[in-house]
Amino acid sequence: MALLLDLQPLRASPPFRRLLFGLGVSNLGTQLTVVAVGLQVYDITRSTLSVGVLGICALVPLIVLGLYGGALVDQYDRRRVALVASVALWVITLALALQAFLHVDSVLLLYGLVALQSAGFAVNNPARTAIIPRLIDPFLLPAANVLQTIAFNVALTAGPLLGALLVAGGGFGAAYALDAVLFSAALWALWRLPDLPPETMADGVPVRRGLASVVEGLRYLATRPNVRMTFLVDLIAMIFAMPRVLFPAVGVVFLGGGAATTGLLSAAYAAGAVLAGVFSGGLVGMRRQGRVITLSIVAFGLAVSGFGLVLVSAGAHSPTRVLVVGLAAAMAFLAVAGGADSISAVFRQTILQSATPDHMRGRLQGVFIVVVAGGPRLGDLVLGTGSSWVGEAWTAVAGGLVCVVLVSLVVATQRRFLAYDARHPIA
Numbered sequence: 001m002a003l004l005l006d007l008q009p010l011r012a013s014p015p016f017r018r019l020l021f022g023l024g025v026s027n028l029g030t031q032l033t034v035v036a037v038g039l040q041v042y043d044i045t046r047s048t049l050s051v052g053v054l055g056i057c058a059l060v061p062l063i064v065l066g067l068y069g070g071a072l073v074d075q076y077d078r079r080r081v082a083l084v085a086s087v088a089l090w091v092i093t094l095a096l097a098l099q100a101f102l103h104v105d106s107v108l109l110l111y112g113l114v115a116l117q118s119a120g121f122a123v124n125n126p127a128r129t130a131i132i133p134r135l136i137d138p139f140l141l142p143a144a145n146v147l148q149t150i151a152f153n154v155a156l157t158a159g160p161l162l163g164a165l166l167v168a169g170g171g172f173g174a175a176y177a178l179d180a181v182l183f184s185a186a187l188w189a190l191w192r193l194p195d196l197p198p199e200t201m202a203d204g205v206p207v208r209r210g211l212a213s214v215v216e217g218l219r220y221l222a223t224r225p226n227v228r229m230t231f232l233v234d235l236i237a238m239i240f241a242m243p244r245v246l247f248p249a250v251g252v253v254f255l256g257g258g259a260a261t262t263g264l265l266s267a268a269y270a271a272g273a274v275l276a277g278v279f280s281g282g283l284v285g286m287r288r289q290g291r292v293i294t295l296s297i298v299a300f301g302l303a304v305s306g307f308g309l310v311l312v313s314a315g316a317h318s319p320t321r322v323l324v325v326g327l328a329a330a331m332a333f334l335a336v337a338g339g340a341d342s343i344s345a346v347f348r349q350t351i352l353q354s355a356t357p358d359h360m361r362g363r364l365q366g367v368f369i370v371v372v373a374g375g376p377r378l379g380d381l382v383l384g385t386g387s388s389w390v391g392e393a394w395t396a397v398a399g400g401l402v403c404v405v406l407v408s409l410v411v412a413t414q415r416r417f418l419a420y421d422a423r424h425p426i427a
Contacts, residue, residue: 006143009136015193016135016144022189023128024151029179031159032166033096035266036175037110039167039259040100042248044107048392052245052384055377057111058118062374069123070130070217070366074359078127078134078196085124086187092117093180100173118377126365133353133361134196141353145346150277153342156270164263198359217363227355227364229417230293230348231371233407237297237341238375241304241403243334244269245380246392254311254393255327256319264327265334272335273342289347290420294411296344301403303337308396316391345372351420 010017038051045051072081096113099106136144166175221228244266251261307330314326349368356364386395411417 009140009144013135018192019189020147020151022185026183026186027152027155028159029182031155032163032175033179035160035163036167036172038248040172041107041110044105048249048387049384052380054114055380057115059374059377061115061119062122062370065119065122066370067366070126070363073127073130073362074198078131079193082124082127083190085120089120090183097173097176100176125369126362129365130361142350145349146277149342149346150274153270153273157267160263160266164259168259220360226417226420227352229414230351233297234371235375236406237300237403239379239382241301241399242376242379243304243396245384249392253316253318254314255323257322268331268334269338272338276339276342289351290417293344293347296340297407298404300337300340301400303333305397305400307333308393311393
């Protein structure tokens with residue numbers, strides 16, 4: 001059994017190769033901005049709850065536009081939809097840089113820009129993701145998803161570190177400006193794609209437009225229990241156990257190091273995801289993908305609880321220096337959590353792409369992005385609120401355990417998901 005990742009998609013499809021490179025570079029800037037925005041809000045307010053409110057500001061546009069954005073992807077040329085949305089996101093990034101250079105220091109403005117950014121993302125991401133099955137043969141989809149996950153998590157590793165260093169050395173404006181520069185790689189990759197007009201249904205009937213298209217997609221999803229389960233188990237994990245909103249306070253209150261520690265914690269999570277992808281050769285051929293997803297999310301929850309226990313041991317005493325042993329232990333648990341989350345993401349995406357017909361992919365990718373991006377944002381609010389009640393440490397411990405219990409209960413009632421066979425993809 002092969003151990004290292006499968007590179008066949010890169011050799012088989014030059015358009016996929018360019019898209020992977022362009023999105024990987026632009027994602028580096030995106031992750032840099034995510035960290036910078038959280039740090040800027042915390043710098044202004046000194047409140048983890050205020051950082052958590054960023055989650056709700058991003059969640060509402062995702063819910064409102066995520067479903068409709070997916071419908072647009074099924075109605076219009078996917079390349080053009082992605083290009084228009086990407087240009088809008090680039091302009092918003094320039095606005096973030098401008099407010100930082102002008103020292104506006106308005107939390108409300110930051111909330112508004114994050115909301116606009118989320119709206120653009122709600123259209124852009126379903127378009128990009130629905131493009132992939134048109135560029136890659138079906139049997140290469142798991143390997144292609146691993147490569148995308150690695151590229152994303154390399155950005156998630158380097159982006160927070162670079163963002164923290166830029167904030168510490170050059171200020172928030174420098175971080176946002178670099179994001180704007182790096183985003184041009186995505187624009188180039190999308191521009192080089194061939195036209196990708198929407199396909200009709202198998203019976204030749206064109207895809208419906210407007211709200212009717214959204215409703216049609218939701219009705220289709222209602223008849224597909226395995227795809228629904230991929231959404232549900234991820235929502236449980238992200239809402240109750242995604243710990244990223246805790247990182248700014250951890251660097252100040254528990255482990256020391258401030259912004260640099262925030263960057264290291266985010267990077268450790270992503271580094272675990274990268275390692276999981278690099279050594280994924282034996283995973284991409286696994287048939288019982290529902291079982292892999294379930295075990296991965298259980299491991300994720302346990303690792304987050306372990307991270308919380310490290311913080312409990314360190315204590316909330318605002319150290320004046322970095323607690324090296326505690327930081328190393330926290331990073332180790334987060335690396336395990338990131339690896340488990342990465343494995344889950346690869347197979348959840350593969351089930352969605354394999355078991356969904358092309359004329360429905362945009363709309364279900366819209367639901368997918370509401371779940372994948374909206375879940376962590378809602379989790380920011382839930383864990384941010386929990387930290388104001390019981391503190392960041394016990395919030396992480398409890399959140400991880402709740403994740404394990406809820407996922408175990410849900411899967412126990414849906415045995416069909418555990419029996420899902422990749423050789424016969426049934427949604």
